[in-house]
Amino acid sequence: MNQRKGISTALGLIHPITIEKGLNAEVWDENGKRYIDFVGGIGVLNFGHCHPDIVGAIQQQATQLTHYAFNAAQHRPYLSLMAKLVELIPIEEELAGMFTNSGAEATENALKVARTVTGRTGVIAFDGGFHGRTLAAVNLNGKATPYKTGLGPLPGPVYHIPYPSADNGISAEQAKQALTRLIQVEVDIANIAAIIFEPVLGEGGFHMMDRSFAQYLREFCDEHGILIIIDEIQSGFARTGQHFAFSHLGITPDLLLLGKSIAGGLPLGAVIGLSRHMNALATGALGGTYSGNPLACAAGLATLDILQSAEFQHTVQHYIDTLEQRYQHWQQQQLSPWLGRLTGVGAMRGIELQHPQYGTGGAVLAQVLSQARAQGLLLMPSGQAKNIIRLLTPLTIHPETLAEGLDILENVLAATADMH
Template structure:
């Protein structure tokens, strides 16, 4: 997911994997800790793949940042566990559980997908504008889906993509926005704003990124 640079799994591969698991009695587990709860424009990332997993890993957004994680699965799997068999560091946190219940209520009552779609539009539009301007030759492809996005930084005559991104992170920090690298070569800018980010704050952040881009030398 984020650390890999938001490289998408193709639906055909996911469906083939589901078929292999069904054929051999293997459980298919989807990690939705980062991609769940609307980050991709749908409630869960696997919804884009046309599959249904046996188990789902959840965390982070489930309690709006408070320490909580969850394992969700088919009834026959979850009922097979004896009481007390499933535990962890975050077990029994009453405040985090209360926060998660509040988050669930909000996610059922409000148009969750619209939040992610609006953020996706803001990020993609900014990226397309930067690319079209031809002022930033180090900008490569955009990766990801929904509001989970990455921007690949390519090598130029003066620096590698990783060096360009490192310089951007420093310039962004000086401008007032904290950014994160990702990808095997650490050359993918990782954009993953909280769904609660207000439109004016999103616009301000993207503006600061553009300001930082202006400092880079091709």
């Protein structure tokens, strides 16, 4: 029987297995085979699969109220979660926000806010960025194939410039020159509503934005009346070692996008920003039938409790230290000529496969993924050349499980030594 009967072939699949059960950083397929999950359901499970506190919150909420559209009548989980988030986010100015069903939907609503506040339509985004697959969000992505293939003209206008990072060799000065050229040659700066970026590229290879360039952008946007939208859909909720990755850059956004790990695996996103911006739209302009569903918000409240616990913070630091130490050990022992840079920051790390003679290793990474899966480890590719292992391990992973997963990764990386 075709297991994917009725499923569109436009949905990609990295691992041809069917997951039945998950617990913390481990999952089991329908045949009972166990895997250590370094994918985290694509970055959604910073707090692990089926965390008992999150499951308990969902179960309790399910006995009280499973749904009510917030535009029709408000409910306590939505009110409580938003109140806690605006207190948690390290921005001094008063904040306001809304919940969405996903990160992509948060992106779409942020664009609505930026257009309304500025009266402009243009957006500047970055090469390698990813902000969703919905029609306006997909045009922000700094990668054409497969996301924009066959779609024709997309909502915009959107302009892309290089993403400066120590991880990709693009300097802050190069990015500044590209921005200067853009506003001198292609677009009137008075038509730009927002600049959107990920503080650490997700699908783009876990490259962290140059701090000096981020600060330059903040000054540039303030000077020209442009909003900064920071996409923390993947980098938020302790993935980089900070609650939010923009703290590493020394700036604050006008609008902040959240999603993925916000609700421990349930569908929830948010756009939160300066209240003077978020309150500029007409009443009724924002909302959605399922946005901020009570079950998802209850899960979100539980995740915030975990996020702020001393035990969780200790576990995150252990993960960061262990990964960095193991990578340094691999370098010292010259594990494989394919072993490239450790990209990113904190627990948001990528391992680049880059051979001094053969170049980027997209084909080699495909073999690494297959061999790791056979040995019980799930990995995820990233980067423009699909040559970076994207590590999105649950931050609650037990030390023994982490060591076991890194042992498997070491084995498969060592096996690449003679590949070309």
